[in-house]
Amino acid sequence: MKDVEMKMLERAKALLGSGEVARVIGWKKGEFYFDPVPASFESVEELSDFVYNGFCGANLSKYLIQMSKKEGKTAIFLKPCDSYSFNQLVKEHRIVRENIHVIAIECQGKLDIEKIKAQGVSAVTEVEEDGDTVKVSSLYGETTLNKEDILLVKCATCKSKTHQAKDEEIVLHEMPESKNNRFDEVEKLEAMTETERFAFWKLQLQKCIRCNACRNVCPACSCIKCVFDNPASGIAAKANDSEFEEKLFHIIRAFHVAGRCTDCGECSRVCPQNIPLHLLNRKFIKDIDGLYGEYQAGETAEGKTPLTSYTEGDKEPNDVVDGEAK
Amino acid sequence: MQEVTTEKKEFVPNIVAFCCNWCSYAGADLAGSSRLSYPANVKIIRVPCSCRVNPSFILKAYQQGADGVILCGCHPGDCHYVTGNYYARRRMSLLFSFLNYMGIEKERTRVEWVSAAEGQRFSAVMNDFVKTVTALGENRKLTDLRVKEGE
Ligand code: SF4
Ligand code: SF4
Ligand code: SF4
Numbered sequence: 001m002k003d004v005e006m007k008m009l010e011r012a013k014a015l016l017g018s019g020e021v022a023r024v025i026g027w028k029k030g031e032f033y034f035d036p037v038p039a040s041f042e043s044v045e046e047l048s049d050f051v052y053n054g055f056c057g058a059n060l061s062k063y064l065i066q067m068s069k070k071e072g073k074t075a076i077f078l079k080p081c082d083s084y085s086f087n088q089l090v091k092e093h094r095i096v097r098e099n100i101h102v103i104a105i106e107c108q109g110k111l112d113i114e115k116i117k118a119q120g121v122s123a124v125t126e127v128e129e130d131g132d133t134v135k136v137s138s139l140y141g142e143t144t145l146n147k148e149d150i151l152l153v154k155c156a157t158c159k160s161k162t163h164q165a166k167d168e169e170i171v172l173h174e175m176p177e178s179k180n181n182r183f184d185e186v187e188k189l190e191a192m193t194e195t196e197r198f199a200f201w202k203l204q205l206q207k208c209i210r211c212n213a214c215r216n217v218c219p220a221c222s223c224i225k226c227v228f229d230n231p232a233s234g235i236a237a238k239a240n241d242s243e244f245e246e247k248l249f250h251i252i253r254a255f256h257v258a259g260r261c262t263d264c265g266e267c268s269r270v271c272p273q274n275i276p277l278h279l280l281n282r283k284f285i286k287d288i289d290g291l292y293g294e295y296q297a298g299e300t301a302e303g304k305t306p307l308t309s310y311t312e313g314d315k316e317p318n319d320v321v322d323g324e325a326k
Numbered sequence: 327m328q329e330v331t332t333e334k335k336e337f338v339p340n341i342v343a344f345c346c347n348w349c350s351y352a353g354a355d356l357a358g359s360s361r362l363s364y365p366a367n368v369k370i371i372r373v374p375c376s377c378r379v380n381p382s383f384i385l386k387a388y389q390q391g392a393d394g395v396i397l398c399g400c401h402p403g404d405c406h407y408v409t410g411n412y413y414a415r416r417r418m419s420l421l422f423s424f425l426n427y428m429g430i431e432k433e434r435t436r437v438e439w440v441s442a443a444e445g446q447r448f449s450a451v452m453n454d455f456v457k458t459v460t461a462l463g464e465n466r467k468l469t470d471l472r473v474k475e476g477e
Contacts, residue, residue, distance in 0.1 A: 287423050321426055
């Protein structure tokens with residue numbers, strides 16, 4: 001990963017130095033090794049803080065909504081999953097493609113600091129990835145962990161390691177595809193009884209503190225006026241005070257991104273309450289695949305979308321359960 | 327000790343019916359003028375087209391005390407705006423499956439196509455839906471306790 005970081009830094013310096021781009025969107029060092037933060041670098045000097053490591057899980061594409069409208073070109077580093085969000089944003093006319101220079105970068109799966117902590121390792125100072133294992137250094141010594149056990153949920157079930165958009169590429173090693181099926185967990189829920197499912201979601205959703213992080217981070221949630229900011233919605237940006245509101249927020253949020261959600265995994269990653277929001281989004285993706293044909297949002301920046309098209313022979317809502325007519 | 331009597335009142339569900347202006351609302355009108363009966367607990371909300379109904383309308387109806395919600399529009403192919411009901415059909419298919427996924431009874435929410443000439447069908451659809459929802463009982467899973475009376 002170090003060599004990839006070096007190469008990225010080199011390119012960022014060249015692009016900024018030559019004036020080819022006015023800014024580079026990447027990650028800069030945070031308080032700790034494990035919390036790099038998204039940043040816009042506007043000069044070679046600012047790049048002294050530049051970083052790319054196993055904790056750069058954040059999807060940078062949403063920043064382009066503002067950045068691509070600024071004066072001058074914007075270069076951005078996109079991992080394979082981020083490139084889907086990028087295409088989706090282009091498709092929805094939220095970003096200005098001509099003003100952007102996409103650098104497709106290598107990703108070997110990003111790590112979840114909470115999972116590392118759960119393995120009893122705290123105060124992480126550095127990690128070194130080596131195939132299926134990760135050497136974690138902390139203030140208290142060194143441990144070797146199984147990579148599979150400490151990946152972010154989105155990375156454990158990564159849908160593809162192929163960039164869907166790029167102007168140039170920094171990929172120095174092979175990127176193996178994930179062997180896991182991202183719909184396994186959804187299927188488990190579908191197989192439960194109605195009562196069990198209700199109990200499952202009740203338990204999960206009552207943890208929600210309505211911090212709105214899942215909405216704010218989501219590249220598909222880019223409405224200028226969000227329904228949840230409307231004071232008349234009865235659920236405007238405030239803590240849920242009834243079980244109904246918990247469900248209303250989550251059903252509507254997931255529905256609004258149905259057919260547009262690229263399954264980038266950001267919502268689940270940022271949720272401070274560890275609510276498995278991906279299981280809501282993936283349900284819609286799975287049902288859409290089953291009812292209207294396989295569709296992956298963000299695969300291209302053009303074309304029809306499942307909820308803005310129809311066929312005369314579509315199934316009737318009363319008959320549909322889990323993506324099939326019963 | 328005082329004896330507690332739990333006198334059970336017969337359950338009469340609150341039904342909200344979203345009806346499109348051009349077909350189903352006119353169908354309801356025809357049912358009325360033909361003196362066909364449909365239950366008085368069906369409250370009709372007129373909408374310009376079935377695709378005007380977004381999922382939050384349905385959830386809001388439940389919040390405000392509905393026990394069942396039905397969406398009626400023109401038959402596929404007959405939409406006044408040509409394609410509105412086709413879009414509504416996809417949205418509702420996804421929504422219904424999703425509600426079921428969250429453990430909420432699927433039968434509480436329904437879509438039926440009723441034309442302006444189908445007064446008879448309107449009345450039959452409503453009677454049948456009321457029967458289904460009565461059998462399901464009160465909506466407890468998508469309800470807001472603050473809105474319910476006597477709880
Ligand atoms: S990020 Fe989590 S806690 Fe915050 S609003 Fe979303 S689901 Fe709720
Ligand atoms: S809903 Fe979640 S997974 Fe889908 S695009 Fe938004 S942040 Fe990404
Ligand atoms: S929750 Fe809905 S209205 Fe709000 S930003 Fe997301 S898609 Fe837009």
